[in-house]
Amino acid sequence: MNTTIFTTLSVLLTLCAVVQSYNILGIFPLAMRSHFQMFETIMKELARQGHTVTVISCFSQKNVVKNYRDISLESNQATVVDLPSENWSLYNEFFIILEYAGHNLCENELRSRAFQEFLKTDEKFDLIIIELFTSECFMGLAHKFKAPIIGITTRTVMYWDNIKFGNPSNPAYISNNMLTTGPRKSFLERLETTLVNEIHQYFHDYYVNVKNQKMAEEVFGTDLPLLSDISQNISLLFTNSHCSITPSVPLVPGIIEIAGAHIGSVKKLPEHIEMWINESNHGVVYFSMGSLIRADSLSEKRRDMFINAFRRIPQRVLLKWENDSIPDKPDNVMIEKWMPQFDILSHPNVKAFVTHGGMFGVSEAFHCGVPMIIIPMFGDQYENAESVEQNGGGIYLSYENLSEEAIYDALTTVLDPKFNMKAKELSVRFKDRPLPPLKTVNYWIEYVIRHKGASHLKTAAVRMPLYKYLLLDVVAFLLLVMLIFMFFVYYVTKTVLRILPRRLSCSAKLKKN
Ligand SMILES: *[C@@H]1O[C@H](CO)[C@@H](O)[C@H](O)[C@H]1NC(C)=O
Ligand SMILES: *[C@@H]1O[C@H](CO)[C@@H](O)[C@H](O)[C@H]1NC(C)=O
Ligand SMILES: *[C@@H]1O[C@H](CO)[C@@H](O)[C@H](O)[C@H]1NC(C)=O
Ligand SMILES: *[C@@H]1O[C@H](CO)[C@@H](O)[C@H](O)[C@H]1NC(C)=O
Ligand SMILES: *[C@@H]1O[C@H](CO)[C@@H](O)[C@H](O)[C@H]1NC(C)=O
Numbered sequence: 001m002n003t004t005i006f007t008t009l010s011v012l013l014t015l016c017a018v019v020q021s022y023n024i025l026g027i028f029p030l031a032m033r034s035h036f037q038m039f040e041t042i043m044k045e046l047a048r049q050g051h052t053v054t055v056i057s058c059f060s061q062k063n064v065v066k067n068y069r070d071i072s073l074e075s076n077q078a079t080v081v082d083l084p085s086e087n088w089s090l091y092n093e094f095f096i097i098l099e100y101a102g103h104n105l106c107e108n109e110l111r112s113r114a115f116q117e118f119l120k121t122d123e124k125f126d127l128i129i130i131e132l133f134t135s136e137c138f139m140g141l142a143h144k145f146k147a148p149i150i151g152i153t154t155r156t157v158m159y160w161d162n163i164k165f166g167n168p169s170n171p172a173y174i175s176n177n178m179l180t181t182g183p184r185k186s187f188l189e190r191l192e193t194t195l196v197n198e199i200h201q202y203f204h205d206y207y208v209n210v211k212n213q214k215m216a217e218e219v220f221g222t223d224l225p226l227l228s229d230i231s232q233n234i235s236l237l238f239t240n241s242h243c244s245i246t247p248s249v250p251l252v253p254g255i256i257e258i259a260g261a262h263i264g265s266v267k268k269l270p271e272h273i274e275m276w277i278n279e280s281n282h283g284v285v286y287f288s289m290g291s292l293i294r295a296d297s298l299s300e301k302r303r304d305m306f307i308n309a310f311r312r313i314p315q316r317v318l319l320k321w322e323n324d325s326i327p328d329k330p331d332n333v334m335i336e337k338w339m340p341q342f343d344i345l346s347h348p349n350v351k352a353f354v355t356h357g358g359m360f361g362v363s364e365a366f367h368c369g370v371p372m373i374i375i376p377m378f379g380d381q382y383e384n385a386e387s388v389e390q391n392g393g394g395i396y397l398s399y400e401n402l403s404e405e406a407i408y409d410a411l412t413t414v415l416d417p418k419f420n421m422k423a424k425e426l427s428v429r430f431k432d433r434p435l436p437p438l439k440t441v442n443y444w445i446e447y448v449i450r451h452k453g454a455s456h457l458k459t460a461a462v463r464m465p466l467y468k469y470l471l472l473d474v475v476a477f478l479l480l481v482m483l484i485f486m487f488f489v490y491y492v493t494k495t496v497l498r499i500l501p502r503r504l505s506c507s508a509k510l511k512k513n
Contacts, residue, residue: 020050022051022052022446023052023124023125024043024046024053024054024125024126024128024129024445025053025056025125025129025147026039026057027056027057027128027138028058028130028131029057029058029105029106029131030058030101030131031058032291033059033291034290034358034360036057036059037360038154038240038261038360039057039129040055040059041261041262041264042261043068044065045441046442046445047068048066048067050067051067052067053067054069054071054123056071056073056114056115056118057072058073060072073109093178093379094178094200094203098134098204101134101135102134102135102207102208103211106135106137106212106216110138110215111219116219119219124145125145126449127147127148127150128141128142128145128147128148128149128150129149129151129152129445130149130151130152131152131153132151132152132153132161132237134204134208135208136212136227136228137212137215137227139216139227139231140216142230142233143220143225144220148449148452148453148454149234149235150236150238150444151238153237153238153240155177155239155359155379155380156240156380157169157177157239157241157249158177159197160201160204160205161237163201164231164232165237165252165254165458165462166458166459166462167251168249169197171190172185172190173185174247175247176196176197176200177383179192179193179196180376180383180386182386182390183247205228209227212227235448235455236255236457237254237255238256238261240259240261240359241257241259241359242258242260242363242430244429244432245363245366245393246259246383246387252457253457254459258437258438258441259359259363259430260431261438261440263363263367263438264342266346268343269340269343273318273336273344274347277318277349278349280316281314282313282314282315283349283350283351284315284316284317284318284349285315285316285351285353285354285411286318286344286350286352286370287317287318287319287320287353288320288341288353288361289355289377290356290358292358293356294322295319295321295322296321296326304404306407307328307330307333309404309407309411310330312408313411314332315411315415317333317334318344319333319334319335319336320336320337320341321337322337323337342364345364345365345367345368351370351420352370352371352372352373352414352415353372354373355373355375356374356375356381357374357381357388358381359380359384362384362388365393365394365423366393366423367430369420369425369426369428370423371414371422371423372393372394373395373407373410373414374388374394375398375399375402376398376399377399391426392422392426393426394423395413395414
């Protein structure tokens with residue numbers, strides 16, 4: 001009797017486990033550590049929940065993680081770690097990104113031995129998660145495995161992704177995340193956004209996609225549908241934004257904002273860093289230019305501006321600096337080549353964060369309630385800096401205009417207790433959501449699998465011809481009706497005017513008689 005119950009129970013338990021455990025493939029081709037940080041958190045959480053995950057990326061796990069399998073593209077990694085912080089402009093950046101992430105990456109990684117080997121598998125996947133950036137060359141996987149796709153981006157929606165979801169992209173108030181303009185635009189900014197949007201779409205469709213299609217057909221077979229067509233079947237898109245910290249924009253039900261999903265639990269700081277922070281009587285300023293830019297590639301002139309400004313404040317400064325030394329280092333400055341950023345920002349004695357404004361750092365600072373000084377360098381950092389300043393979470397300093405005085409002024413401003421209180425308020429606002437971001441991600445991933453791709457989330461705008469979407473036919477029809485009506489009015493008026501004087505003169509004659 002007991003054994004029967006036991007067997008039944010264990011069968012039931014196994015069934016439950018089988019029902020809830022999915023086989024999920026993640027592909028994150030971009031060799032950028034900060035991007036991968038978010039994907040890694042998400043994939044590890046899925047593995048922890050009991051799903052089986054396979055992760056194709058340039059970053060493999062150092063230790064074995066249960067339910068987590070790496071397909072390593074490591075040997076083909078095109079590192080981006082040494083960007084010069086001088087010589088960079090938004091306009092040449094677009095083409096650098098297209099060339100790197102659109103062409104080179106696809107070329108290298110689709111042809112890599114690890115990927116070719118993986119393609120021989122006849123495994124079944126319940127879902128594919130793909131980083132959406134400039135290229136869609138990996139969409140062939142959806143065709144091969146006949147599985148639904150979820151896209152994920154570490155920024156706000158890239159302009160060319162709107163069309164995949166029929167998402168509104170009105171340039172009057174929705175910014176292109178590769179420009180510096182905020183949501184309230186002047187005439188020239190609206191003109192710039194409109195033109196740049198169309199240029200981006202054009203290059204994405206005809207410069208990147210056409211070449212990628214050829215490449216992908218070589219890898220996935222000539223019966224591959226158009227990559228752009230597969231892309232319009234993407235079920236859902238996670239964006240690294242949230243209206244509590246980035247501009248409020250309309251999003252279709254299939255686009256979910258998950259800013260903060262990469263944030264895990266606070267870990268213990270290395271002893272010497274913790275002591276340095278603990279023992280500062282006036283709090284600590286944390287300076288980091290992120291993982292992509294070497295802070296020590298700042299020009300000497302700009303480096304001295306920072307050092308001299310730091311010398312003038314009573315706070316201690318933690319400087320992420322990739323060199324062993326810094327000439328003329330003040331006593332209140334400590335340099336480290338690498339620092340656990342989130343754990344530092346979580347320390348209550350950390351009072352300000354000087355950053356380049358990458359979305360991860362910005363969301364961590366919002367989460368921890370630390371005021372920011374943002375010096376954007378490239379990518380979405382301008383947009384992020386703008387949002388932070390708009391929200392009252394910090395100060396936007398332009399790199400071109402940097403001076404010791406500007407840095408010192410910004411430091412004294414954000415170190416003011418009033419600024420600190422505002423940052424704490426923003427932290428509460430950022431965290432006030434129906435579900436924490438990582439749980440939100442889990443929920444929607446399982447939702448898409450449960451509902452077999454959840455195609456009901458897509459609006460009818462997807463695959464709608466442009467003339468219909470812009471109502472050009474309706475406008476044309478209404479114009480026609482108006483024209484006919486005006487003609488009619490004109491004709492009637494003309495006739496009346498022709499007849500009336502005669503009638504009037506007739507009746508006048510009659511009266512006289
Ligand atoms: C940056 O610009 C300077 C002068 O404008 C030039 O001499 C230098 O080679 C450039 N550096 C890089 C990495 O392109
Ligand atoms: C898109 O999805 C529909 C419905 O699931 C399917 O019939 C069609 O073949 C898909 N198109 C492509 C290009 O994958
Ligand atoms: C820093 O301060 C905290 C709280 O007062 C304490 O728990 C921790 O042990 C201190 N760490 C060091 C290294 O002094
Ligand atoms: C550190 O800086 C010095 C002087 O600026 C330079 O000569 C040296 O190459 C740098 N070292 C590293 C590891 O970058
Ligand atoms: C630089 O400073 C000048 C004068 O304060 C200002 O007019 C200009 O807009 C600033 N440039 C940027 C890029 O912020």
